[in-house]
Amino acid sequence: RKEVEQDPGPFNVPEGATVAFNCTYSNSASQSFFWYRQDCRKEPKLLMSVYSSGNEDGRFTAQLNRASQYISLLIRDSKLSDSATYLCVVRDTGGFKTIFGAGTRLFVKA
Amino acid sequence: SQTIHQWPATLVQPVGSPLSLECTVEGTSNPNLYWYRQAAGRGLQLLFYSVGIGQISSEVPQNLSASRPQDRQFILSSKKLLLSDSGFYLCAWSGALNEKLFFGSGTQLSVL
Numbered sequence: 202r203k204e205v206e207q208d209p210g211p212f213n214v215p216e217g218a219t220v221a222f223n224c225t226y227s228n229s230a231s232q233s234f235f236w237y238r239q240d241c242r243k244e245p246k247l248l249m250s251v252y253s254s255g256n257e258d259g260r261f262t263a264q265l266n267r268a269s270q271y272i273s274l275l276i277r278d279s280k281l282s283d284s285a286t287y288l289c290v291v292r293d294t295g296g297f298k299t300i301f302g303a304g305t306r307l308f309v310k311a
Numbered sequence: 312s313q314t315i316h317q318w319p320a321t322l323v324q325p326v327g328s329p330l331s332l333e334c335t336v337e338g339t340s341n342p343n344l345y346w347y348r349q350a351a352g353r354g355l356q357l358l359f360y361s362v363g364i365g366q367i368s369s370e371v372p373q374n375l376s377a378s379r380p381q382d383r384q385f386i387l388s389s390k391k392l393l394l395s396d397s398g399f400y401l402c403a404w405s406g407a408l409n410e411k412l413f414f415g416s417g418t419q420l421s422v423l
Binding site: 233235242243244245246247250288290297298299300301302303304 | 343345347353354355357360362368370399401410411412413414415416417419
């Protein structure tokens with residue numbers, strides 16, 4: 202089993218749609234969780250941290266379920282500029298080892 | 312504010328040639344530094360991390376090595392490149408443990 206698993210994608214959605222990505226992780230002792238966005242041939246950029254209580258940043262909502270070892274990202278009112286690969290990221294208790302999921306590709310079309 | 316610089320952006324090297332990629336961080340002290348590799352269409356693989364000058368931890372056995380000669384400088388090297396070393400190499404830094412990572416702009420390495 203992979204340490205971090207994501208929906209394989211790609212997701213093809215029209216502008217204005219709501220889309221949700223899921224991610225599961227295997228290490229129950231993991232401490233920190235993030236979503237990153239990566240454009241083609243570019244470096245990953247932090248989208249948002251994920252907190253146990255759930256958190257929202259504009260059109261983006263992230264949730265964490267520690268019992269199920271499950272992380273989600275919801276994007277509302279999708280824009281063309283949201284087209285990218287979304288990476289689920291988990292850091293272990295020691296803080297040094299950061300595991301990246303393989304990513305979910307999103308295409309938003311006009 | 313903190314910035315991370317990584318160069319070169321693109322590199323084409325013949326098999327068997329040496330490699331040196333450099334990364335520097337500005338605006339912070341004693342950062343945790345990382346080297347990742349991303350093969351085409353794949354996820355990021357952690358290669359090395361460093362918590363201080365001269366302190367290097369390797370995550371996977373490979374044809375590469377890393378060094379940290381100064382607090383904010385991290386270097387990725389190889390004595391002889393293999394075809395399988397091709398990929399997108401990313402340097403990153405973080406502050407305290409469990410904090411988020413910030414990436415350099417990456418180096419696309421093609422070994423021919």
